[in-house]
Amino acid sequence: MKIVCIRSHHLRCHLEKPFGFSQWSYDQRNVLVIEIITDTGISGWGECYGPADVTQSAVNNFYAPRIIGMDAYATDAIWQHMWRSSLDFARAGIMMGAMSGIDMALWDLKGKALGLSVSELMGGRQRDFIPCYATGMYYQDLTEDALLPLLVEEAKGYADEGFKAMKIKVGKNPDFDQQLITAMREALPNTTLMADSNHAYDLPEAIRIGRLLDKHDYDWFEEPLSPEHLPLFQQLHNKLDLAIATGECEQTRFGFQKLIASGGVTLLQPDLAYCGGPSEALKIRTLASANGINCVPHVWGTQLNLAAATHFLASAYHEPGRAEEKQLMLEYDRTENPLRDELYSVAVHIEGGQASVPTAPGLGVNIDLNAIKQFDINNTETR
Numbered sequence: 468m469k470i471v472c473i474r475s476h477h478l479r480c481h482l483e484k485p486f487g488f489s490q491w492s493y494d495q496r497n498v499l500v501i502e503i504i505t506d507t508g509i510s511g512w513g514e515c516y517g518p519a520d521v522t523q524s525a526v527n528n529f530y531a532p533r534i535i536g537m538d539a540y541a542t543d544a545i546w547q548h549m550w551r552s553s554l555d556f557a558r559a560g561i562m563m564g565a566m567s568g569i570d571m572a573l574w575d576l577k578g579k580a581l582g583l584s585v586s587e588l589m590g591g592r593q594r595d596f597i598p599c600y601a602t603g604m605y606y607q608d609l610t611e612d613a614l615l616p617l618l619v620e621e622a623k624g625y626a627d628e629g630f631k632a633m634k635i636k637v638g639k640n641p642d643f644d645q646q647l648i649t650a651m652r653e654a655l656p657n658t659t660l661m662a663d664s665n666h667a668y669d670l671p672e673a674i675r676i677g678r679l680l681d682k683h684d685y686d687w688f689e690e691p692l693s694p695e696h697l698p699l700f701q702q703l704h705n706k707l708d709l710a711i712a713t714g715e716c717e718q719t720r721f722g723f724q725k726l727i728a729s730g731g732v733t734l735l736q737p738d739l740a741y742c743g744g745p746s747e748a749l750k751i752r753t754l755a756s757a758n759g760i761n762c763v764p765h766v767w768g769t770q771l772n773l774a775a776a777t778h779f780l781a782s783a784y785h786e787p788g789r790a791e792e793k794q795l796m797l798e799y800d801r802t803e804n805p806l807r808d809e810l811y812s813v814a815v816h817i818e819g820g821q822a823s824v825p826t827a828p829g830l831g832v833n834i835d836l837n838a839i840k841q842f843d844i845n846n847t848e849t850r
Contacts, residue, residue, distance in 0.1 A: 468505045468509070468538065468580060469506045470536060470537050472848060472849065472850050473502070473526070473531040474501070474847065475501050475526045475531075475846065476501075476502070476845075476846045477520060477843070478519070478806050478843055478844070479842060479844045480805040485607075485608070486605035486607060487606040488636050488638065489636065489664055489665045490638075496804055498768050499514070499568060500515075500769065500834070503539065503569065503573060503576055505539045505580075509576060511575035511577070511578075511829060512575050513567070513568040513571030513573070514568050514740045514768050514772045515568030516564055516567065516740035517741060520845070521561050522564050522568070525562045526565045527849055529552075530553075530569060532849055533549065533552050534548065542570065546743070546747070566743060567739065567740050567742060568740060569744070570746050571740060571744050571745055571830075574745045578829035579828045581828070584778065584825060584826055584828060586782045592778075595781075596821045596823060596824065597795075597824060599632070599796060599798070599820050600630065600799065601625040601633040602800045603621055603800075603802060604621055604647075606636065606639060615643070615646060619650050622635065622651055626655055628820065629820040631658060633658060633659075634661040635661070635662050636662075636665070637662045637664045637667070638665055638666075638668065644664075648662065651683075652684070652685075660684075660685045661687045662680055662687075662689065663689035666690045666693045668692060670692065670703060673691040673699075674703060674707075676691070677706070677709065678707065680709055685709055687709055687711070687712040687734055688709055688710070688711055689713065689736070690715070691703060691713075694717065697729040697731070700726075700729050700730075700732055701731035704730070704733065712732070714732070714737050715737075715738050718742050719743050720754050723737065723742075732760070733760060734760065734762075735755050735763070737764055737765065738765040739764055740771070745775055752783065759787060760786065761785055761786050763780070763795050764776040764780070764798065766797065769806050769810060770807055770810070770811045770814045773807070776797060777825065780795050783795055797822050806842060810835060811835060812838075
């Protein structure tokens with residue numbers, strides 16, 4: 468089964484309500500999706516996390532010409548071929564994001580060809596439902612007095628929908644963050660809560676915020692510090708009880724080995740559309756397991772990445788294992804995203820705070836080829 472064509476689609480939509488976090492704000496969504504077609508007519512779809520216009524060039528101009536004609540079943544061989552072809556100048560960054568989408572498409576394609584879901588290809592579906600945590604509580608252009616109650620009400624709405632866990636955004640400023648952390652726990656005393664600063668704090672700030680998170684029984688503190696300063700993670704970890712989570716900015720097993728070696732990261736969060744794809748995510752998970760660390764994907768984008776993460780968690784074993792298993796939760800972004808919600812004829816079914824693991828061959832989600840036209844601002848084809 469040979470690869471004969473690779474297409475890429477830069478999809479864009481504008482948002483009715485812009486939203487922000489500690490580093491940036493968004494008034495539009497962009498994503499690059501990849502379609503790989505074989506000489507049998509079977510095709511697979513993948514998704515790249517990162518700047519779509521730049522990543523598209525890496526796919527179309529560099530990687531696609533190098534893998535046309537290769538055996539589409541040979542996911543590891545193709546990954547290694549791409550890796551070696553750009554090893555001297557692209558061990559991480561945009562080009563690894565491009566590799567990730569290609570790799571995801573190959574897993575989707577292989578599952579369709581073999582009649583197996585991706586979780587079956589990953590070693591077997593261990594569960595049919597994955598508990599989700601709602602990611603939201605992003606900032607809006609409001610005064611802090613108006614914003615705080617709005618975020619609390621948003622969170623209560625997710626609880627009413629059945630979500631038993633959710634992740635808030637912190638990092639706006641320490642004073643506001645402390646008010647928000649406290650207000651969320653008071654409003655949701657029985658909900659599992661996590662906090663994500665998107666690397667907004669220096670070490671003293673992170674210690675102060677982390678201790679408040681401990682006091683209010685939050686489960687993890689995500690990206691508390693800049694990924695550029697790994698030695699600080701251990702200093703923070705030594706002062707807190709809750710898990711320190713990070714990894715959405717990291718790529719490949721080699722990068723995640725550095726996170727583990729820092730001694731300060733206790734939950735890894737590879738993004739399957741950025742870390743190197745499902746092929747590399749499985750290696751990262753094995754590395755995490757060998758070090759007694761759990762691995763929960765970061766999820767941002769469309770149904771393709773959501774489905775990939777769902778299969779990854781469906782096939783996962785928690786560390787260290789016990790009679791009543793530790794729940795490894797799926798991230799479910801609740802911000803406005805037509806590219807996730809209006810583009811797919813078959814999507815991951817989420818209801819009552821749980822995702823049903825797709826059982827159809829491949830990733831189990833289908834792009835509506837008519838719907839894609841309204842979002843497709845640039846497409847390429849390599850043969």
